[in-house]
Amino acid sequence: MRTTIRDLQAMKRRGERIAMVTAYDYPAAALVDRAGLPVILVGDSLGMVVHGHPTTLPVSLDDMVRHAAAVMRGSAKALVVGDLPFLSYATFEDAVRASARMMQEAGVQAVKLEGAGSMVAIIARLVELGVPVMGHLGYTPQSTHQLGARAQAKDVAAANKLLDDALALEAAGAFALVLELVPRALGKAVSERLSIPVIGIGAGAGCDGQVQVWHDILGLMGDKPPRHAKVYAEVGQVIESALRAYASEVSTGAFPTDAHGVAGKEAELQAALAARKDEA
Ligand code: KIV
Numbered sequence: 001m002r003t004t005i006r007d008l009q010a011m012k013r014r015g016e017r018i019a020m021v022t023a024y025d026y027p028a029a030a031l032v033d034r035a036g037l038p039v040i041l042v043g044d045s046l047g048m049v050v051h052g053h054p055t056t057l058p059v060s061l062d063d064m065v066r067h068a069a070a071v072m073r074g075s076a077k078a079l080v081v082g083d084l085p086f087l088s089y090a091t092f093e094d095a096v097r098a099s100a101r102m103m104q105e106a107g108v109q110a111v112k113l114e115g116a117g118s119m120v121a122i123i124a125r126l127v128e129l130g131v132p133v134m135g136h137l138g139y140t141p142q143s144t145h146q147l148g149a150r151a152q153a154k155d156v157a158a159a160n161k162l163l164d165d166a167l168a169l170e171a172a173g174a175f176a177l178v179l180e181l182v183p184r185a186l187g188k189a190v191s192e193r194l195s196i197p198v199i200g201i202g203a204g205a206g207c208d209g210q211v212q213v214w215h216d217i218l219g220l221m222g223d224k225p226p227r228h229a230k231v232y233a234e235v236g237q238v239i240e241s242a243l244r245a246y247a248s249e250v251s252t253g254a255f256p257t258d259a260h261g262v263a264g265k266e267a268e269l270q271a272a273l274a275a276r277k278d279e280a
Contacts, residue, residue: 001077002075002076002077002078002079002080002109003038003039003077003078003079004079004109005079005109005110005132005175005176007038007079008038008039008079008175008176008197009175009176009195009196009197011038011197011208011209012195012196012197012208017208017209017210018038018039018197018199018208018209018210019037019038019039019209019210020037020038020039020040020041020081020199020209020210020211020212021037021039021040021041021211021212021213021214021217022040022041022042022043022045022046022211022212022213022214023040023041023042023071023074023075023214024042024043024046024049024050024067024070024071024214025050025067025070025071025074026070026071026073026074027074028071028074028214029070029071029072029073029074029075029078029080030074030075032075032078033074033075033076033077033078036077037078038078038079039078039079039080039081039199039209039211040071040075040078040079040080040081041081041082041083041112041178041211042064042067042068042071042080042081042082042083042106042108043083043112043213044056044059044064044083044085044086044141044142045141045213046059046063046064046067047059047063047085049213049214049215049216049220049221050067051063055141055144055145056085056086056141056142056144057086057142057144059083059085059086060085061084061085061088061098061101061102063085064082064083064084064085064102064106065101065102065105065106066106068080068082068102068106068107068108069105069106069107071108072106072107072108079109079110080107080108080109080110081108081109081110081111081112081134082102082106082108082110082111082112083111083112083113084098084099084102084111084112084113085098085142086142089113089119089122091122092121092122092125095113095122095125095126096125096126096129096131098111099111099126099129099131103131109132110131110132110133110134110175111126111131111132111133111134112133112134112135112136112178113133113134113135113136114135114136114137114140114141114142114143115136115137115140115142115143116135116137116165116166116168116169117165119135119169120168120169120171120172121172123135123169123172123173123174124172124173127172127173127174128173132175133172133173133174133175134174134175134176134177134178134199135166135169135174135176135177135178136177136178136180137162137165137166137169137177137178137179137180137182138152138153138162138178138179138180138181138182138203139151139152139180139181139182139202140180141180150181151181151182151183151202152180152181152182153182153183153186154182154183159182159183159185159186159189162182162186162190163186163189163190163193166179166190166193166194166198167193167194170194170195170196174196175196175197176196176197176198176199177190177194177196177197177198177199178199178200178201178211179198179199179200179201179203179207180200180201180202180203181201181202181203181228182202182203183203183204184203184204184205184206185204185206186203187200187203187204187206187207188204188206188207189206190207191206191207191208192206197209199211201228202226202227202228212229212230213229216229216231217229217230217231217232217233218231218232218233218235218236219231219233219234219235219236219237220235220236220239221236222236
């Protein structure tokens with residue numbers, strides 16, 4: 001039985017902090033489930049950390065559906081939320097079509113989309129149609145070219161505007177909100193004002209939960225993880241040294257051993273193959 005959006009809301013009511021992490025494929029999803037995290041985000045950050053683009057903008061709906069479907073196959077317990085990619089939800093029709101593909105083809109339980117303003121009515125319509133929506137405010141990576149600085153809402157006017165937007169998303173029926181790269185005081189205030197869970201990333205410890213990108217917390221992004229991330233294991237270094245060991249054993253002949261191969265009728269095969277006369 002998977003975590004539900006109601007379970008998350010109950011966690012907030014009980015004051016239990018929510019740990020969410022991104023995953024983009026089958027083995028990662030299985031590991032998140034085994035570790036017992038309640039929520040997986042199939043983020044469009046995959047454009048950068050999996051596909052090597054500089055931003056999330058090139059990510060297509062096909063990319064999202066394919067990765068989300070793999071995450072669904074790899075997990076059985078976590079609530080899986082799938083990002084709607086850039087410009088895939090600009091109109092009601094687009095938003096419905098994109099959500100349908102994510103929920104029906106990939107099988108995710110909820111979608112996430114960025115922004116407020118005209119998105120509020122789109123969220124309300126999706127929710128009315130039965131699509132659970134997670135909002136995303138603060139630094140919204142799909143607007144990177146408009147935002148300039150990454151940290152958002154640092155002054156009072158911008159912080160008040162963000163709080164108004166958050167309240168509007170809640171009123172529209174969003175079941176949770178991601179808050180990215182805003183001052184700690186704002187993260188705490190939004191979490192206290194909203195009754196839905198507020199999941200922060202670089203928004204301070206006062207949020208109802210935290211979300212982190214898989215590659216950032218597992219040391220898979222080289223030596224420069226973003227400031228808001230903590231590296232919990234240097235998995236990149238472990239993989240690199242395993243690959244060096246493998247390459248070295250291949251070059252010395254230490255791998256493979258007989259145990260890694262197929263045992264046939266060895267003597268009979270050797271004799272027959274040696275005696276074989278090939279046409280010149
Ligand atoms: O795409 C993503 O991974 C995200 C998180 C950074 C919240 O939106």
